[in-house]
Amino acid sequence: MILNGRSTWMWMPLNYCENLTCDVPASTHIGEFDDVLDGNSQSYSDSMQGITIAYSDSRESSLLQSNGMVSDKCMKLLDVKNLKLETPKSKTTLIRNLSLEMDNKDHLLITGPSGCGKTSLLRAMAGLWSTGEGKITFYIRDGENPQLALSPNTYPVPTEKLTARYKGKRARGIFFLPQRPYMVLGTLRQQLLYPTWSESMNPMESTKFSGSMASLFQGPSLPDTEKPADDDLVQQRLAFARLLLSKPKLVLLDESTSALDEDNEAHLYKQIEAAGITYISVGHRRTLYEFHCRVLHISKMDTGTDSDGSQRNWLLKPIINQDSSTGSVEPCLHPPMMKRVPRTQQGGR
Numbered sequence: 001m002i003l004n005g006r007s008t009w010m011w012m013p014l015n016y017c018e019n020l021t022c023d024v025p026a027s028t029h030i031g032e033f034d035d036v037l038d039g040n041s042q043s044y045s046d047s048m049q050g051i052t053i054a055y056s057d058s059r060e061s062s063l064l065q066s067n068g069m070v071s072d073k074c075m076k077l078l079d080v081k082n083l084k085l086e087t088p089k090s091k092t093t094l095i096r097n098l099s100l101e102m103d104n105k106d107h108l109l110i111t112g113p114s115g116c117g118k119t120s121l122l123r124a125m126a127g128l129w130s131t132g133e134g135k136i137t138f139y140i141r142d143g144e145n146p147q148l149a150l151s152p153n154t155y156p157v158p159t160e161k162l163t164a165r166y167k168g169k170r171a172r173g174i175f176f177l178p179q180r181p182y183m184v185l186g187t188l189r190q191q192l193l194y195p196t197w198s199e200s201m202n203p204m205e206s207t208k209f210s211g212s213m214a215s216l217f218q219g220p221s222l223p224d225t226e227k228p229a230d231d232d233l234v235q236q237r238l239a240f241a242r243l244l245l246s247k248p249k250l251v252l253l254d255e256s257t258s259a260l261d262e263d264n265e266a267h268l269y270k271q272i273e274a275a276g277i278t279y280i281s282v283g284h285r286r287t288l289y290e291f292h293c294r295v296l297h298i299s300k301m302d303t304g305t306d307s308d309g310s311q312r313n314w315l316l317k318p319i320i321n322q323d324s325s326t327g328s329v330e331p332c333l334h335p336p337m338m339k340r341v342p343r344t345q346q347g348g349r
């Protein structure tokens with residue numbers, strides 16, 4: 001499909017856009033999509049002026065060890081500077097003046113009431129939402145492919161330069177797992193390979209499936225009344241299987257374990273951690289705290305506070321995890337503690 005002279009993959013449901021190669025944001029409403037189809041491209045391109053996505057060499061900004069090498073866990077991953085997130089047409093402010101830095105393995109949980117802008121923030125990080133202001137910088141190593149939606153309107157480095165530089169490299173960038181991931185029409189193998197590979201996958205990769213991912217397909221132990229629909233389970237498990245095969249550097253998880261029981265959720269977070277993938281999760285479950293290092297809580301903007309441009313509606317805090325073996329309570333360090341703490345010992349978290 002060609003939109004505004006650019007070829008665009010639009011055969012997937014817009015809200016389930018997972019491979020981040022479409023030029024129209026996944027958040028685009030059907031009405032806006034209609035505008036684009038009708039040739040009313042002005043309003044769409046206006047909405048692409050705000051948030052800048054940039055890439056920088058991680059070695060330039062990370063702490064060097066005595067041997068001159070960069071330690072993996074001190075490697076800077078992401079820098080959000082003065083981000084203001086607005087809805088595309090009404091320009092309602094969702095998040096104001098957000099600044100945060102993330103290193104590798106500095107897993108972040110995003111919480112807040114429904115409608116405060118959690119999903120929109122993930123979309124902005126994925127390059128799929130650009131209304132607002134501010135800058136999001138990803139730190140990548142030479143040879144890594146950021147695998148973002150490289151919209152020429154939001155991308156500050158000439159796109160041709162980047163694509164030439166990363167051409168042919170295996171994608172190890174950023175992966176976005178929406179709550180209901182996109183399913184391709186095809187075989188199970190094609191489902192698993194999407195969106196990182198086309199049919200030509202190294203046969204060695206498929207052997208991993210029997211090990212770390214075999215348990216993804218075991219049944220959950222929930223009572224029937226709480227059991228999520230089969231479709232949700234299959235979609236979420238397939239999404240994680242894709243993720244573990246792709247091994248991106250950063251994954252954005254949008255309520256991605258909501259259809260799983262707590263044991264399966266814990267198992268999946270351990271697998272992602274073991275694969276060396278840093279994650280940013282949106283979720284409501286209390287149990288998610290133990291897999292993350294920090295929590296970003298977003299509040300709903302009060303109407304009428306727009307005049308004070310500096311007022312924040314977010315709070316970033318370290319997560320204190322309790323070590324069940326020693327009873328000590330410590331801030332989560334890299335990597336986070338993955339011990340399951342019985343609920344009775346978790347105190348007031």
Ligand SMILES: Nc1ncnc2c1ncn2[C@@H]1O[C@H](COP(=O)(O)OP(=O)(O)OP(=O)(O)O)[C@@H](O)[C@H]1O
Nearest residue numbers: 027028029087088113114115116117118119120121
């Ligand atoms: N494409 C869009 N155009 C205009 N408004 C949008 C668009 N997408 C989301 N919104 C609005 O932006 C606000 C924030 O939505 P978002 O989905 O980010 O909230 P959320 O915190 O993730 O909510 P929930 O926890 O219910 O998923 C909502 O009021 C929503 O209606």
